[in-house]
Amino acid sequence: xxxxxxxxxxxxxxxxxxxxxxxxxxxxxxxxxxxxxxxxxxxxxxxxxxxxxxxxxxxxxxxxxxxxxxxxxxxxxxxxxxxxxxxxxxxxxx
Amino acid sequence: xxxxxxxxxxxxxxxxxxxxxxxxxxxxxxxxxxxxxxxxxxxxxxxxxxxxxxxxxxxxxxxxxxxxxxxxxxxxxxxxxxxxxxxxxxxxxxxxxxxxxxxxxxxxxxxxxxxxxxxxxxxxxxxxxxxxxxxxxxxxxxxxxxxxxxxxxxxxxxxxxxxxxxxxxxxxxxxxxxxxxxxxxxxxxxxxxxxxxxxxxxxxxxxxxxxxxxxxxxxxxxxxxxxxxxxxxxxxxxxxxxxxxxxxxxxxxxxxxxxxxxxxxxxxxxxxxxxxxxxxxxxxxxxxxxxxxxxxxxxxxxxxxxxxxxxxxxxxxxxxxxxxxxxxxxxxxxxxxxxxxxxxxxxxxxxxxxxxxxxxxxxxxxxxxxxxxxxxxxxxxxxxxxxxxxxxxxxxxxxxxxxxxxxxxxxxxxxxxxxxxxxxxxxxxxxxxxxxxxxxxxxxxxxxxxxxxxxxxxxxxxxxxxxxxxxxxxxxxxxxxxxxxxxxxxxxxxxxxxxxxxxxxxxxxxxxxxxxxxxxxxxxxxxxxxxxxxxxxxxxxxxxxxxxxxxxxxxxxxxxxxxxxxxxxxxxxxxxxxxxxxxxxxxxxxx
Numbered sequence: 001x002x003x004x005x006x007x008x009x010x011x012x013x014x015x016x017x018x019x020x021x022x023x024x025x026x027x028x029x030x031x032x033x034x035x036x037x038x039x040x041x042x043x044x045x046x047x048x049x050x051x052x053x054x055x056x057x058x059x060x061x062x063x064x065x066x067x068x069x070x071x072x073x074x075x076x077x078x079x080x081x082x083x084x085x086x087x088x089x090x091x092x093x094x
Numbered sequence: 095x096x097x098x099x100x101x102x103x104x105x106x107x108x109x110x111x112x113x114x115x116x117x118x119x120x121x122x123x124x125x126x127x128x129x130x131x132x133x134x135x136x137x138x139x140x141x142x143x144x145x146x147x148x149x150x151x152x153x154x155x156x157x158x159x160x161x162x163x164x165x166x167x168x169x170x171x172x173x174x175x176x177x178x179x180x181x182x183x184x185x186x187x188x189x190x191x192x193x194x195x196x197x198x199x200x201x202x203x204x205x206x207x208x209x210x211x212x213x214x215x216x217x218x219x220x221x222x223x224x225x226x227x228x229x230x231x232x233x234x235x236x237x238x239x240x241x242x243x244x245x246x247x248x249x250x251x252x253x254x255x256x257x258x259x260x261x262x263x264x265x266x267x268x269x270x271x272x273x274x275x276x277x278x279x280x281x282x283x284x285x286x287x288x289x290x291x292x293x294x295x296x297x298x299x300x301x302x303x304x305x306x307x308x309x310x311x312x313x314x315x316x317x318x319x320x321x322x323x324x325x326x327x328x329x330x331x332x333x334x335x336x337x338x339x340x341x342x343x344x345x346x347x348x349x350x351x352x353x354x355x356x357x358x359x360x361x362x363x364x365x366x367x368x369x370x371x372x373x374x375x376x377x378x379x380x381x382x383x384x385x386x387x388x389x390x391x392x393x394x395x396x397x398x399x400x401x402x403x404x405x406x407x408x409x410x411x412x413x414x415x416x417x418x419x420x421x422x423x424x425x426x427x428x429x430x431x432x433x434x435x436x437x438x439x440x441x442x443x444x445x446x447x448x449x450x451x452x453x454x455x456x457x458x459x460x461x462x463x464x465x466x467x468x469x470x471x472x473x474x475x476x477x478x479x480x481x482x483x484x485x486x487x488x489x490x491x492x493x494x495x496x497x498x499x500x501x502x503x504x505x506x507x508x509x510x511x512x513x514x515x516x517x518x519x520x521x522x523x524x525x526x527x528x529x530x531x532x533x534x535x536x537x538x539x540x541x542x543x544x545x546x547x548x549x550x551x552x553x554x555x556x557x558x559x560x561x562x563x564x565x566x567x568x569x570x571x572x573x574x575x576x577x578x579x580x581x582x583x584x585x586x587x588x589x590x591x592x593x594x595x596x597x598x599x600x601x602x603x604x605x606x607x608x609x610x611x612x613x614x615x616x617x618x619x620x621x622x623x624x625x626x627x628x629x630x631x632x633x634x635x636x637x638x639x640x641x642x643x644x645x646x647x648x649x650x651x652x653x654x655x656x657x658x659x660x661x662x663x664x665x666x667x668x669x670x671x672x673x674x675x676x677x678x679x680x681x682x683x684x685x
Binding site: 003007009010013014018022024049050051057060076080 | 238435
């Protein structure tokens, strides 16, 4: 699990600050709670280009796939909620 | 850690570190000429920070209004506050025109005018006829120019058979006894395995280092890796005191809130509800120059008039403009506020703080993108086999201050220039120079240092403190006491990095180790910035000193050079002579 999160942490390193903040926070705060379908959706989401992710996560467009659409909403919600658990090394700083 | 002799080696004509616009434009030129090209990128190439550039590329195409490369050159020299090298600026402004056409032919979908020509928009700092009417010089692919350029260049590189090492982290350059760059030690992030890439030429194209400041607009990847590698290889960094800040970033997050918000009638208030810009700039108020607004915000906070529980930000109010204006004319801000703050800016004010955006300084190069450093025969001797381009380089076209639309241009023109020069270098030096274990060992030692076990401070804690220190002591508010204290604190922090330990020593996808290597880099570029800023006791372009508010051409029309060994400062003259035209002498920079 820890290795998987580390691998995904690197996939959450993007070309834009907005995506870095949203994706890393979700990884730190919520990823561990996802079921296997949810974590597969998250990996699938990370496979999209930065520009598409930006459109989705900043609300300029909605993914046609309902699972991704729910995930995008969860990532947005996570940004505005307080932390649930103590966060990991990379998350602690921001 | 494996011994030097046991590491695998790969051989290429050119090694390019960084896969943003500069690296990929150089790679394309080389791969198209059938050279063996390796591109090393710590993230997947299309996740490079070039993707975030929305503005566009300046080129005097004269499609919308009359224009001329020589006018573009004048604007760039003036914008640089006369610190830009005029030979490099002439090169950039002339080359801008074929560069945009070349990109168009490669497939970048530039926005169009009704007559089918490339659309050009007007940006600040652009003039016709050497300071006359507004010019329209910026070519854009809607608001995603960087994305379009990066994806086009990546696809073209795949076609040209460039070899990509995706998710490999460059640890250090390798130079031989004569100082020739002969490759680099890189780390496969997935497996944790080190690899030696031997190359006849190496191009550093690693981008900026905004992450050294707590509040910044940059992606997490912008940690100054290439700049720090150059420092450790004995190359100085140039003009590092010149860092562009934007007055209104989202407090605690960093994203830009466009100047348009104040242009539409938005204004700033402090913790007492006072519209404080009226005190600092009675006429221009909230539309005063960027550095003035930035410094005023920080002054309010320093004097205890900030907002919020920690009094560490001010508020930007646009709520009086009405939902219609806010939502329709400022849609980007509305989205950012909703997603990151959970507020509607039409109803609530936005917490803001000055945010670090762009480095004018970097690895010194000439206009062929060759790295130059002081040596026996003068201040600008070429380091054989080593090149730098893009934000990590200082060629210097931006001088003390960069104009909008000139950064994408810089990466494209000098990325291409690096490619052109590498072609002739490789033709003249067709063989790999011998690499011995002794050349590799310093790089391995850097990697091995992070293998140390035991108790120690955490990378994240030291990094957070560094970022705070840089913001407090070398941000927009600069005077001698603040920065002198900053240098001492930073030296103490640098000592502490020695005591930092990793808890995780596994090999595969050990991102904590990568973040530790990035911390080393941030500390080095942070010191370069702080030392250069402390020593320049004048105000010029983005470097504004409270205690020395005037530009001082007599003493300071020169480039700063910071050397890592002994934290030493050196200086060299500005190249005021262009290639074919008359030089532009310094004048007061008023708009």
